[in-house]
Amino acid sequence: MTKPIALAIKWVLIIATLAGILWIAAKLAAAGNVTAVVIAGLVGMGILAVYATRRAVPLKYLVPGLIFMALFQLFPVLYTANLSLTNYGDGHLNTKEQSISDIIAQSVREVPNTPRYKMSVATKEGDSVTTGDLVLLLTKPDGSTFVGDKTGLKPLDAAGVEKTPVGKITKAPGYSILNARQVNARKDLQSLAVPTSDGGGVKPVGLSEAFEGKSSVSYDAKADRLTDTSTQPPTVYEPRDARWVNTADASQSFPQGWKEGIGLSNYTRILTDDTIRSGFIKIFIWNVVFAVVSVLSTFLLGMLIALLFNDPRLRGKAIYRSLLILPYALPGFVTALVWKGMFNQDYGIINQTLGLSIDWLGTDFGAKAAILITNLWLGFPYMFIVCTGALQSIPQDVREAATIDGANAFRTLRSIIMPLLLVAVGPLLLASFAFNFNNFGLIYLLTKGGPFSGVDTSIGSSDLLITYAYRLAFSGTAPNYGFAAAVSVVIFLLVALMSIPGFRRTKALEEVN
Amino acid sequence: MHKRALGAAAVTGVAALALSACGGSSPTTPSNTGGAGTSKAAATTTGTPETPSGTAAPVRDANVDLVIWTDADRSKAVQKYADQFAAENGITVKVQISTDTRAQFKDATKVGKGPDVIVGAHDWLGELVQNSTVAPVNLSADVAAKFLPSAIAATKFNGQSYGVPYAVENIGLMYNKDLVPNPPKTMDELVSVGQKLVKEGKAKQVMSQFVSKVGNAYFAYPYLAAFADGGIFGTKPNGDYDPNKLIVNSAGSVKGGDVLAELGKQKVLSTNVDDTNQDAIFDSKAAPFMISGPWSVAKAKAAGINYGIAPLPSLSGGGAMKPFLGVQMFYVSSKAKNATLAQEFVTNYIPRKDVQLALFEVGKRPPALKEAYDEVAATDPDVKAWYEAGVDGKPMPNIPAMNSVWGPFGQATADIISGKAGAKERLDAAAKEIAANIAKG
Numbered sequence: 001m002t003k004p005i006a007l008a009i010k011w012v013l014i015i016a017t018l019a020g021i022l023w024i025a026a027k028l029a030a031a032g033n034v035t036a037v038v039i040a041g042l043v044g045m046g047i048l049a050v051y052a053t054r055r056a057v058p059l060k061y062l063v064p065g066l067i068f069m070a071l072f073q074l075f076p077v078l079y080t081a082n083l084s085l086t087n088y089g090d091g092h093l094n095t096k097e098q099s100i101s102d103i104i105a106q107s108v109r110e111v112p113n114t115p116r117y118k119m120s121v122a123t124k125e126g127d128s129v130t131t132g133d134l135v136l137l138l139t140k141p142d143g144s145t146f147v148g149d150k151t152g153l154k155p156l157d158a159a160g161v162e163k164t165p166v167g168k169i170t171k172a173p174g175y176s177i178l179n180a181r182q183v184n185a186r187k188d189l190q191s192l193a194v195p196t197s198d199g200g201g202v203k204p205v206g207l208s209e210a211f212e213g214k215s216s217v218s219y220d221a222k223a224d225r226l227t228d229t230s231t232q233p234p235t236v237y238e239p240r241d242a243r244w245v246n247t248a249d250a251s252q253s254f255p256q257g258w259k260e261g262i263g264l265s266n267y268t269r270i271l272t273d274d275t276i277r278s279g280f281i282k283i284f285i286w287n288v289v290f291a292v293v294s295v296l297s298t299f300l301l302g303m304l305i306a307l308l309f310n311d312p313r314l315r316g317k318a319i320y321r322s323l324l325i326l327p328y329a330l331p332g333f334v335t336a337l338v339w340k341g342m343f344n345q346d347y348g349i350i351n352q353t354l355g356l357s358i359d360w361l362g363t364d365f366g367a368k369a370a371i372l373i374t375n376l377w378l379g380f381p382y383m384f385i386v387c388t389g390a391l392q393s394i395p396q397d398v399r400e401a402a403t404i405d406g407a408n409a410f411r412t413l414r415s416i417i418m419p420l421l422l423v424a425v426g427p428l429l430l431a432s433f434a435f436n437f438n439n440f441g442l443i444y445l446l447t448k449g450g451p452f453s454g455v456d457t458s459i460g461s462s463d464l465l466i467t468y469a470y471r472l473a474f475s476g477t478a479p480n481y482g483f484a485a486a487v488s489v490v491i492f493l494l495v496a497l498m499s500i501p502g503f504r505r506t507k508a509l510e511e512v513n
Numbered sequence: 514m515h516k517r518a519l520g521a522a523a524v525t526g527v528a529a530l531a532l533s534a535c536g537g538s539s540p541t542t543p544s545n546t547g548g549a550g551t552s553k554a555a556a557t558t559t560g561t562p563e564t565p566s567g568t569a570a571p572v573r574d575a576n577v578d579l580v581i582w583t584d585a586d587r588s589k590a591v592q593k594y595a596d597q598f599a600a601e602n603g604i605t606v607k608v609q610i611s612t613d614t615r616a617q618f619k620d621a622t623k624v625g626k627g628p629d630v631i632v633g634a635h636d637w638l639g640e641l642v643q644n645s646t647v648a649p650v651n652l653s654a655d656v657a658a659k660f661l662p663s664a665i666a667a668t669k670f671n672g673q674s675y676g677v678p679y680a681v682e683n684i685g686l687m688y689n690k691d692l693v694p695n696p697p698k699t700m701d702e703l704v705s706v707g708q709k710l711v712k713e714g715k716a717k718q719v720m721s722q723f724v725s726k727v728g729n730a731y732f733a734y735p736y737l738a739a740f741a742d743g744g745i746f747g748t749k750p751n752g753d754y755d756p757n758k759l760i761v762n763s764a765g766s767v768k769g770g771d772v773l774a775e776l777g778k779q780k781v782l783s784t785n786v787d788d789t790n791q792d793a794i795f796d797s798k799a800a801p802f803m804i805s806g807p808w809s810v811a812k813a814k815a816a817g818i819n820y821g822i823a824p825l826p827s828l829s830g831g832g833a834m835k836p837f838l839g840v841q842m843f844y845v846s847s848k849a850k851n852a853t854l855a856q857e858f859v860t861n862y863i864p865r866k867d868v869q870l871a872l873f874e875v876g877k878r879p880p881a882l883k884e885a886y887d888e889v890a891a892t893d894p895d896v897k898a899w900y901e902a903g904v905d906g907k908p909m910p911n912i913p914a915m916n917s918v919w920g921p922f923g924q925a926t927a928d929i930i931s932g933k934a935g936a937k938e939r940l941d942a943a944a945k946e947i948a949a950n951i952a953k954g
Contacts (some may be wrong), residue, residue, distance in 0.1 A: 010553075047907035071914075074542055090640060090643055090644060090913070090916075091643040091644065091913065093623065093644050094644070098645065099645070099647075101643040102847070106642070106648075106649055106673055107673070108649065109672070109673070110651060110654075118655045135644075147616050174765070178604035179602075179603065180578075180604055180854065180857075181578060181602075182601060182606055183853050184578060184604070184851050184854045187852075189853060190852050190853075192815055203651075205651045205856055205858075206853060206855070206857030206858075206859075206860050206861060207602070207853060207854070207857040207861075208857070208858075208861070209653070209860070209861075211650070211651055211653070211661075219915075230672075234717045237750055251757050255639065255643040255913055256642070256643060256644075257643075337789075341789060341790070341791070344785050344790070345785045346783060346785040346786075347785060347786075348793075361726050362726045362784055362931060447726075448727060449791075450726055450727050451726055452727065452924045456946060457742065457920045457921045457924045457946065458920070470778075474616070512520055
């Protein structure tokens with residue numbers, strides 16, 4: 001009885017999944033991404049093959065995980081690696097063709113001493129308002145009326161023409177005037193320019209005005225050159241380093257460049273640029289020190305407090321425990337900002353109460369100390385919680401046995417409690433290390449990576465690799481995603497190398513159990 | 514196995530904490546109740562600005578005829594006239610609040626989900642043009658002539674105009690009238706008056722100015738610009754900033770740097786004052802002077818400070834300190850889905866006096882339209898004072914090369930103020946770094 005129902009549920013789920021994939025594939029096809037459509041199709045066939053048949057039982061369990069791993073782990077890594085081989089960044093976001101059309105379109109200037117027209121957009125009567133050829137019904141400031149289309153400007157017979165007080169034509173025999181929404185729907189209006197005798201064109205501005213403009217830049221496809229005639233003599237621009245550069249003066253170029261592949265240049269820059277290379281090593285060392293010290297300090301403090309509170313003689317434990325969890329319960333972002341205020345050299349509570357004048361956030365050593373202190377405050381309650389939990393699961397009889405065997409308190413701690421505790425919290429320490437290794441929020445809120453030395457303000461003395469990469473990609477001098485992607489790939493490789501021994505160690509801890 | 518699960522739970526716990534904290538820091542958005550009086554023509558629109566959740570970018574509504582992104586402060590004024598525009602043209606308009614318009618506009622436009630119109634500062638322009646995300650906005654000459662010339666100049670890049678301005682802002686000298694009846698004309702006078710007050714115990718420090726550990730180029734620039742040929746970029750013959758003429762270490766700039774060093778030594782300027790405590794120092798009467806902008810007025814008022822606003826003082830050996838002008842403007846996206854309506858709204862609505870006045874009411878910055886400014890200045894002495902403090906100022910450079918200046922130049926001024934390095938050598942180093950960054954960009 002249950003088998004047909006289970007079978008039905010199975011097929012409903014398979015079909016639902018395939019329908020989902022089909023929907024995604026349709027979206028991807030609409031976006032014109034052929035490779036992605038093919039991959040979606042292969043995934044769909046794979047799902048059908050695995051779940052519709054009785055074979056491949058292990059795969060039935062693994063496929064969802066594999067798909068999500070490919071989607072959220074593998075794809076971003078490959079995408080980043082791919083990006084790191086380009087110059088993608090500010091000024092290099094678009095294609096070369098687009099840079100040409102943008103430069104030409106943006107060089108359009110109003111021809112001096114030409115009138116501003118009042119304008120209505122219309123089609124010939126009988127033509128469709130959505131697809132018919134567009135005409136512009138124009139009124140000069142002197143009241144004379146014209147009709148313009150892509151062939152040119154002709155006078156419009158004033159008979160039967162109705163106008164608003166400012167001169168916008170509202171009715172003209174033989175034409176149907178479009179309303180605001182209809183005009184807006186005509187995307188071809190943007191490229192419409194009514195040619196004029198001097199080589200310019202009458203172009204609309206919004207719904208009711210038109211001006212005579214002329215583009216000063218032209219493109220010669222054969223020579224691959226842009227020529228700007230607004231200067232005397234005309235300036236010629238050639239493509240160089242993904243930009244249009246003046247052939248006569250290389251310091252002049254158009255701001256609109258394009259994206260192109262640049263091979264391994266980003267990686268060679270990391271390896272050969274002296275400030276980046278030395279800075280990278282410096283940041284990496286501090287990054288490891290920060291993560292290790294943060295984990296050890298928070299763990300030691302958390303464990304000591306947990307041991308203290310595990311003593312049955314202590315009263316009011318519930319209250320103390322709740323209070324100690326508070327720093328963890330408060331949003332870390334708020335706490336970090338409060339600590340930033342407390343570390344202020346002149347106005348901060350730390351220097352004021354201790355009578356010190358330490359420049360916490362302005363010196364190399366001070367900033368690092370401030371970060372470690374703040375992270376200790378933020379991190380110890382977590383360690384306290386997990387240690388308390390782990391300690392309570394250690395059976396009392398083991399400790400009693402140790403006492404009977406004559407072990408003192410320290411010996412019991414070292415030989416009995418610690419090994420049992422570490423089995424439980426060891427993996428958590430590794431997780432904490434991984435979290436702190438990329439603890440972006442703390443650094444960013446407390447020091448923004450600073451203080452910065454005079455030589456290069458792109459590398460701060462409290463920067464982690466992640467804040468460094470972020471500054472390169474998003475907030476630095478000129479956002480350069482390609483280079484930031486290359487840095488991210490290097491960070492990924494470093495972290496991957498470092499986690500190998502980590503995972504080995506985790507396995508060793510599990511074998512104790 | 515259960516230990517692994519615990520570990521995973523711990524990591525997700527940490528992540529959840531981080532996420533919830535992120536949500537907690539979302540900026541305040543205007544309440545819907547206050548908007549009742551402003552949306553008379555709300556029949557065709559939603560009537561209230563759409564607020565985002567957290568700090569995430571707004572999601573473009575595909576079913577409306579015009580989408581405008583603005584920050585929360587201005588959203589209500591924009592909404593009012595967007596509603597009017599909608600009713601007049603029989604269309605629907607949606608005003609959405611973006612918490613970081615510059616970055617969110619860039620990202621959303623890249624994937625074809627950007628708005629049609631954005632409200633932003635003029636110094637974004639170089640970057641926007643570089644990435645081809647904004648379209649030229651062609652104002653007629655007689656409409657452009659109705660604006661302050663500096664505001665119109667700020668909307669141009671390489672001679673092309675890319676938007677319509679509505680407000681001009683700049684920094685000036687705020688002083689506490691209870692402690693200082695008349696504003697000082699020179700920095701020397703300011704320092705001696707301030708030091709006297711400190712000696713008498715009426716104040717704790719001479720002045721409050723945003724410096725911070727990483728420096729602030731915007732606030733440090735006026736000191737350099739007070740001297741002939743001091744500043745950041747030289748200009749081309751047509752008045753545009755020239756990225757190839759870097760003058761941060763010119764003789765005039767170094768003189769300005771020396772003043773920063775001297776004021777740092779006298780504790781008038783300190784790297785321990787930053788955006789988090791600058792207002793508090795002035796508003797708690799700890800300092801009789803503060804160099805800041807219109808954004809500080811509301812807080813001083815709320816603190817009950819009897820404040821005055823004056824032009825920045827002049828420096829001995831040089832002239833008056835000249836602030837940067839920041840111009841707020843409306844841009845039209847080059848990838849606008851509704852380009853015609855966007856152009857119409859920006860060229861026909863924003864230059865109107867009533868629109869400029871409404872935007873003044875929410876921002877309290879001097880309007881860019883002369884007519885609107887004259888009307889406001891007649892009744893609001895603060896606005897007149899801010900405007901006069903900025904008369905000699907030049908628009909902040911809107912060339913993309915300016916992005917290479919903020920960090921290195923800011924840090925250089927912080928190091929000079931804290932005495933870590935001398936003005937000449939530090940500005941030389943900054944010039945070298947900036948030039949290298951421009952070459953790389």
